[in-house]
Structures are given as structure tokens and as C-alpha cells.
Amino acid sequence: MKTDLETAERDTPAQATLYADNIGGIDEAKVSFEQGVTVLSGRNATNRTSLLQAIMAALGSDQVSLKADASEGEAELELGDDLYRRSLERRNGTIVTDGEPYLEDPELADLFAFLLESNEARRAVRRGDDLRELIMRPVDTEAIKAEIERCEQRKRQIDEELEELDELEGRLPDLEAKRTRLNDELEELREELEAAQEELDETNVDVEERREEQSELETKLEELRETRSEIERVRERIETERESIDALEEEREEVESELESLSTGDETDRSKLEAEIDTLQAEKADLSEEISQLQSTIQFNEQLLSGQESILPEGSSDDGGDGDGDVTDQLLADDETVTCWTCGSSVARDQIETTIEQLRTARQERLEERSELNTELDERRETLSTINENRTEYRQTQRRLDSIDDEMERREERVDDLIDEREELTDEIDDLEAEIDDLETEDYGDVLDQHKEVNQLEFELERKQRELENIEEQIDDIEDRLDEREGLEARRDDVTDELTDLRTRIDQIEADAVEAFNEHMENLLEVLGYGNLDRIWIDRTSREVREGRRKVTRSSFDLKIVRSTDDGAAYEDTIDHLSESEREVTGLVFALAGYLVHEVYETVPFMLLDSLEAIDSERIAKVIEYFQSYVPYLTVALLDEDAQAVDVDHEVVSEIGSPTTP
Incomplete structure (x- = not known):
């Protein structure tokens, strides 16, 4: 530091x-x-x-x-x-x-650098106010909480992606085993096809005499093979569409469940909340105006008490100007009274001091009222925001449900069309097989059987090849996704570190403030030598407080004082029993702690x-x-x-x- x-x-x-x-x-x-x-x-x-x-x-x-x-x-x-x-x-x-x-924003300086008599840090110590609230006021805890929620959301998304990668990685062994099996089956099919083709070539048939029949047969066999391939593709498309429909049905159930859990809120409740917010804002504006007027009155009375030139009538300055200086002489001659510049009457100094203290008390009460109004406003706004967010989410979820229904309807129509196409292809296959049977002759039967076998093997080889390509494509996709793991893990580590920093930031500021105050208070007490005043320090504890409708645990700064008697016995004292000098020094040290913890010297x-x-x-x-x-x-x-x-x-x-x- x-x-x-x-x-x-x-x-x-x-x-x-x-x-x-x-x-x-x-x-x-x-x-x-x-x-x-x-x-x-x-x-x-x-x-x-x-x-x-x-x-x-x-x-x-x-x-x-x-x-x-x-x-x-x-x-x-x-x-x-x-x-x-x-x-x-x-x-x-x-x-x-x-x-x-x-x-641009003077809050830090007003609290911890501009240490005039009216400085809030000094006054908080004198009155025994909540020191923790004051030292933490410049810290936007709500913004930190919102950032924590955003980081947690990012971490959940990354964790879900990593879990998905784990699932994909778990599928790899089965896919690789399936790829190996398909490669083996393909190799066997190629060998069988090669043997069948050799056998067909070696068959002793009068090719010249049966060239026309053979050509027609081969054409029909090629048509049969292509038709079988086409019906296989249709079956695969039907299966894919049905899997998509099943997935859509599961998604639809989830969306319906989500829709049931959402409440759009009663319109009357929204109108009532908006009216309450308007009323509270008006009350807050009135309080702010009253606080401003009280502050102006306090400053004026403080100037009156200090005898500043601004409260004296024109020509009565304290710098030896053209005026005769009578009023200034009166002020300096009698420290117990002050001459009012508006009416010329003498007013007792202690009366003005009492008035100032009453005004400060009134201003503090208004500040507390405004703080309570702020809490109520935040609650109402949060409730209204929740209702609005739920209404928006409800509409979005309903649109999503409608979109799923439309997609399911389209896919079911597509399945119906594919089923019709499959039936037509099945009829074509029956017709082709019948035509091929008609082309068979007693002398040519063996050749036809060999042609059918070769045709069936080619069809099976093509089907297995497509299946292998699909498996290899899945493996490549998974391996590409697994390459993202290192980057995702690094991002998760960064987000985890950021979360740790955010979650400990408030505690760290509180701890630093207490440490700074205790260290400087100890050093100054040793230097200043206040008789029987042994130690002043802040004890950081936790207590349960109410925030709106909730009870939360919050830190508390308790000012501790230890004195000693003439015979050396130590006893605990309170801020009320400190001398005015001791209270002022304590207030200054508290302000210094805030100055250092918030690094005001950089601002x-x-x-x-x-x-x-x-x-x-x-x-x-x-x-x-x-x-x-x-x-x-x-x-x-x-x-x-x-x-x-x-x-x-x-x-x-x-x-x-x-x-x-x-």
C-alpha cells in the first residue's frame, strides 16, 4: 500500500x-x-x-x-x-x-479525504454509528453479487459442455469397436464379392447365344440393387425422423413442465406495484429535498458559529477592510455569544450548537428514512422485475412450445410420406424380382443365381460402406470436440479464480479496513501517549440482520476500548467515556483507514x-x-x-x- x-x-x-x-x-x-x-x-x-x-x-x-x-x-x-x-x-x-x-464522483473523497468537522467518518466514530456500513458504502456490493451470478452462470455452461465432452468420450470406445467390426465385415464382403465375380466369369455358358437375355437380366438386377439401396436409405431416413420426433417429444414435456412452473402474475398486482413505486419515489424525492435543505441550514449555522465572513453584513469583514470591524470585535470579545447578522441580536453559542446537533439528528433520521425507502423501492422493483421477467419468459416458452409442435407436425408428415415411398419401393422390388424370375431358364439358372449373389453382395458392401462412413464421421466430430477440452478447462479455471476473487472481495475489504485501523490506532496511541488508554481496536464479528423479507448474515465492526486503572488493572470502556481529544483522534484514524483501504490517494x-x-x-x-x-x-x-x-x-x-x- x-x-x-x-x-x-x-x-x-x-x-x-x-x-x-x-x-x-x-x-x-x-x-x-x-x-x-x-x-x-x-x-x-x-x-x-x-x-x-x-x-x-x-x-x-x-x-x-x-x-x-x-x-x-x-x-x-x-x-x-x-x-x-x-x-x-x-x-x-x-x-x-x-x-x-x-x-467525477466525490463520494470517496467526501468520506475519507475531506476531514472537516462535519465529515461523516469522524462523526460516525463520535456518535458510535455503524462503522462497517460507512467503510463499505463506496463498494457496490450489488454489482459484485450480480457479477458473481454471471460468473456462476458461465461456469455452469462450461461444466455442462465438459460433461457433454465426457459423455462423448465415453462413446468413443464403442464407436471405435464398431468401426473395427465394420472394417472386418467389409473385408470379408470384398473377398466374397471377388470370389463370386470370379465364379460368375468362369461359368461355362454360351454368352453369345444368350447375350440379349443376359443384358436384360443384368439391367433388371442393377435396377433391383439400386431399388434396394434406395429403400434402405428411406428406412434410415424414417428412423432418423422418428428419433427426431422422440427427441422433440421429450423437449416438449420439458417445455410444458417449465411453462407450468411460470407465473405471469395478476395484472392488478402489477398495477398496484407500479403505483406503490411511484408513491415511494415521490416520498424519496421529498425526503431528498428536505435533507438538502437541512444540510444547507446546518452549514449556515456552522458558519455562524465560526464567525465566517459570509454571515456578516457587508462592510464587516475580518481582514481589516474598509468596515469599522465592530461586529468582528464583538465576536472576538465574547466567545460565548454570536451576533446574528439578520437581526443584530446576540445568540448564545451553546444554543446554536444545540440547534446544529438537533438539525444533524433530524438529517440523520431523514437519511435513515430515505435508506428504508430505498430498501422498500428495491423490493418493489425487484418484485415487479420478477413478474415482468416471468411474463416475458412465459411468452417465450409458449412460442418455443408452439415451434416444437409445428416441427413435430412437419416431421410426422415427412414420416408418412417416407412410409408411402417405402411401400412403393417394396412393390417395385417385388415386381423386379418377379421379372427376374421370368427371365430364368433351366440352362441359365446357375448364372442367374450367381448374378443375384453378386448383386446382393454389392448392395451389402455399399450399405456397410455408408455405415462405416457414418461411424467415422461421428468419431471425427467427437475427436474435434474433445480438442476443445483444454481450452474449456482453462476458461473454467479462469472463471473459478474470478468467482473466488469476487466472493472474497467484500470480506477482504472489510478485513483490510479493520487491519488498517487497528494498526494505525495502535501506532498513534503509542506516539500520543494517552495516560490510561491502553488500546482501541475494531473487532469484526457477524450478526443476523433483516434485508427486506430476508434475514442475512452481515459483518459488524465493534469498537473496543481498554483502559487501565492506577494500579494496572485493565477494564473495557465505551466510546462515550473517551475524552473529546481521544474521540477526535479515533475518528481521524478511522478515516485514514478508509483512505488507505480504498486507495483514495490514487483518486x-x-x-x-x-x-x-x-x-x-x-x-x-x-x-x-x-x-x-x-x-x-x-x-x-x-x-x-x-x-x-x-x-x-x-x-x-x-x-x-x-x-x-x-
């Missing part, structure tokens, strides 16, 4: 430049970053968080805000020779984005850190030192006193808000 990071660092340009306009509390700013650590140093309300939001906006995140008195803004990030731009516009109370940001070169005030300066410096070895660009917003404790080589940005920012 570290080697991949080093490759990402080599491929990432050494310098980046950001331009921001009307983002958060920023009027206008231009900042350059060197690869490594950049510290945004300053007091509260100096647009450090706004600059991080501007970076997020250019990279593709939607978790950004416009300046309160602005209707539009933009962020540009120049990275090497590439320029990424994002515009923001306020429309009907919501922010609409446009442009070409660095990321986005930045990691952003903010709201670290709960951690003391010395430990903040150690956290930054630890994180910087895993991130190409690590940008951290710190108070001045915390920034002074950072020991690693780093750039410092202390003034934000003007185009001349270094």
Missing part, C-alpha cells in the same frame, strides 16, 4: 494553485500549495475552513457553500498543466454547480484536516507528522498556537481572502 502511495506521489505534480471567489466567507483568494504539508494558520473567523471548502469545490465535492451575500462563485485548481474549474450558483434557495472538477491527491482544537498542540503535531507520510497534499487548518507546534517541514498560509495571498 505504501509503494502505491509513493507511485501516486511521483505522478502528482509538485505544486498546485487554488483560486476562490465567493466561497464560504472568501471574497477572493489565490493560494499556492507545495506537495507535502500546508498549514492554514490563524485565529477563528479567518476563512481557513472556507479555503478548505474551495479546495473541495474544485476537486468535485458538493459539501460547499456560497458567500451569504453572493449569488454565484467559483473555484479553480491548477494542478501541473491541468486546470479544474467549478462554478456555484444560488437558485431557489439551493446551490447548483457546473464545470469540470477534478473528480484525489489532497487530504484536508480541520477542527482539531479538541486535541492539544503537541498531539496535533504528531498526528500531522503521522498522516503526512500517507498523503501527497496534506492541508491543515490550525489556530496560531497549534500551528507553532508543527515540527515537520511545511508551508504556512496565514492570510486568506485577497488575490495576493502567497
Whole structure:
């Protein structure tokens, strides 16, 4: 994993430049970053968080805000020779984005790289939420399951082909034995025919006197031989057609059975399902709109709490501009209250914090409701899809059954025609034999018998030759098919390997996430030295949960904490009893684990850190030192006193808000 990071660092340009306009509390700013650590140093309300939001906006995140008195803004990030731009516009109370940001999908970065105070990974640890759900959210488990089903289908098809080859291979010994027997019989027939022809040639008959009779007899014998050959071919065709009819009857029984097992579903049920889906989609859209409004309200209150420029009336900036700075002075003078820019009244900071927490709780409840709606929608869609698929399969199966009936009818008519033809040929043979008998004379009887024998032997030889050719053709076909075995076995091995990878992929990601968190948590706790805090780790267990109407087994990430008393006795604790500093560090490490497991450094070169005030300066410096070895660009917003404790080589940005920012 570290080697991949080093490759990402080599491929990432050494310098980046950001331009921001009307983002958060920023009027206008231009900042350059060197690869490594950049510290945004300053007091509260100096647009450090706004600059991080501007970076997020250019990279593709939607978790950004416009300046309160602005209707539009933009962020540009120049990275090497590439320029990424994002515009923001306020429309009907919501922010609409446009442009070409660095990321097409910001989900991974929002979860594990943009670690502001509102970051979901940090908050999940603080609240004791389901960590497994969050770490696995970027993984499209449904797509993996669908791919598993496709691979299983491919493997079944290959297995069926290999079984068919095994059956064909089992037929080879009998066919080869039959070929040997036919060759022996053919050799005997050739010898008998040769002897019969020699005997006929040696027969002492006055050929000249009986030339006319002999010619007519030979003609009739040739006709008899050809007719017998023809009737043999007709018999073979009748047998082939009847075998085909038998196979069609078996197939018809299978199709009828399949048809009986299919249900097309009641039309009323389909209409009801479609109506329910429409209703659920409308409810989901309403919830999404409410969630968006709640998020905007939360961001606004967070800005109000931090005293950003975007919430202050025009002319009251924190950068020493033309305003008299009275409001800013009031904010800095009294950390316990915040002046509302809409009405000018002072509001208690803890009241705003309570409101923010209530809004977050409400938003989380709406998110859970939306998740439940998604589950219901998926169930309804799956049921409707099953009904539609069954209806389609039913129609296809019915057409297949009709096609089989038509084919059987055609073949039965063909058999009837062939039977009539066979009867006609039989009558012809009787007539020819009768004519040949009439041509026999007492003196010529032996010759006629010899002619009949030669004729019969030639007919039998021709029939055996055709049978041998058919057997050899079957053997050649089987041997050609058996040549496919090696390729099929190789394909089955590939599909089996792919199936193994797919089936273990989810487990592997979970295991890697737990391993990464536990390793980095252990390392950081050793570095940070939290008194009686011995260990924090994730224990990966399994539990049974309900998915729609089914119960399935799913992994669970249980956060375990062990402390020790003054006399050295260890005891288990809970996340609720961790100090604020310990909770923040745990949340950051969890985010780092997701960052590494999902290889976010290959997707986005930045990691952003903010709201670290709960951690003391010395430990903040150690956290930054630890994180910087895993991130190409690590940008951290710190108070001045915390920034002074950072020991690693780093750039410092202390003034934000003007185009001349270094």
C-alpha cells in the first residue's frame, strides 16, 4: 500500500494553485500549495475552513457553500498543466454547480479525504454509528453479487459442455469397436464379392447365344440393387425422423413442465406495484429535498458559529477592510455569544450548537428514512422485475412450445410420406424380382443365381460402406470436440479464480479496513501517549440482520476500548467515556483507514484536516507528522498556537481572502 502511495506521489505534480471567489466567507483568494504539508494558520473567523471548502469545490465535492451575500462563485485548481474549474450558483434557495472538477464522483473523497468537522467518518466514530456500513458504502456490493451470478452462470455452461465432452468420450470406445467390426465385415464382403465375380466369369455358358437375355437380366438386377439401396436409405431416413420426433417429444414435456412452473402474475398486482413505486419515489424525492435543505441550514449555522465572513453584513469583514470591524470585535470579545447578522441580536453559542446537533439528528433520521425507502423501492422493483421477467419468459416458452409442435407436425408428415415411398419401393422390388424370375431358364439358372449373389453382395458392401462412413464421421466430430477440452478447462479455471476473487472481495475489504485501523490506532496511541488508554481496536464479528423479507448474515465492526486503572488493572470502556481529544483522534484514524483501504490517494491527491482544537498542540503535531507520510497534499487548518507546534517541514498560509495571498 505504501509503494502505491509513493507511485501516486511521483505522478502528482509538485505544486498546485487554488483560486476562490465567493466561497464560504472568501471574497477572493489565490493560494499556492507545495506537495507535502500546508498549514492554514490563524485565529477563528479567518476563512481557513472556507479555503478548505474551495479546495473541495474544485476537486468535485458538493459539501460547499456560497458567500451569504453572493449569488454565484467559483473555484479553480491548477494542478501541473491541468486546470479544474467549478462554478456555484444560488437558485431557489439551493446551490447548483457546473464545470469540470477534478473528480467525477466525490463520494470517496467526501468520506475519507475531506476531514472537516462535519465529515461523516469522524462523526460516525463520535456518535458510535455503524462503522462497517460507512467503510463499505463506496463498494457496490450489488454489482459484485450480480457479477458473481454471471460468473456462476458461465461456469455452469462450461461444466455442462465438459460433461457433454465426457459423455462423448465415453462413446468413443464403442464407436471405435464398431468401426473395427465394420472394417472386418467389409473385408470379408470384398473377398466374397471377388470370389463370386470370379465364379460368375468362369461359368461355362454360351454368352453369345444368350447375350440379349443376359443384358436384360443384368439391367433388371442393377435396377433391383439400386431399388434396394434406395429403400434402405428411406428406412434410415424414417428412423432418423422418428428419433427426431422422440427427441422433440421429450423437449416438449420439458417445455410444458417449465411453462407450468411460470407465473405471469395478476395484472392488478402489477398495477398496484407500479403505483406503490411511484408513491415511494415521490416520498424519496421529498425526503431528498428536505435533507438538502437541512444540510444547507446546518452549514449556515456552522458558519455562524465560526464567525465566517459570509454571515456578516457587508462592510464587516475580518481582514481589516474598509468596515469599522465592530461586529468582528464583538465576536472576538465574547466567545460565548454570536451576533446574528439578520437581526443584530446576540445568540448564545451553546444554543446554536444545540440547534446544529438537533438539525444533524433530524438529517440523520431523514437519511435513515430515505435508506428504508430505498430498501422498500428495491423490493418493489425487484418484485415487479420478477413478474415482468416471468411474463416475458412465459411468452417465450409458449412460442418455443408452439415451434416444437409445428416441427413435430412437419416431421410426422415427412414420416408418412417416407412410409408411402417405402411401400412403393417394396412393390417395385417385388415386381423386379418377379421379372427376374421370368427371365430364368433351366440352362441359365446357375448364372442367374450367381448374378443375384453378386448383386446382393454389392448392395451389402455399399450399405456397410455408408455405415462405416457414418461411424467415422461421428468419431471425427467427437475427436474435434474433445480438442476443445483444454481450452474449456482453462476458461473454467479462469472463471473459478474470478468467482473466488469476487466472493472474497467484500470480506477482504472489510478485513483490510479493520487491519488498517487497528494498526494505525495502535501506532498513534503509542506516539500520543494517552495516560490510561491502553488500546482501541475494531473487532469484526457477524450478526443476523433483516434485508427486506430476508434475514442475512452481515459483518459488524465493534469498537473496543481498554483502559487501565492506577494500579494496572485493565477494564473495557465505551466510546462515550473517551475524552473529546481521544474521540477526535479515533475518528481521524478511522478515516485514514478508509483512505488507505480504498486507495483514495490514487483518486484525489489532497487530504484536508480541520477542527482539531479538541486535541492539544503537541498531539496535533504528531498526528500531522503521522498522516503526512500517507498523503501527497496534506492541508491543515490550525489556530496560531497549534500551528507553532508543527515540527515537520511545511508551508504556512496565514492570510486568506485577497488575490495576493502567497
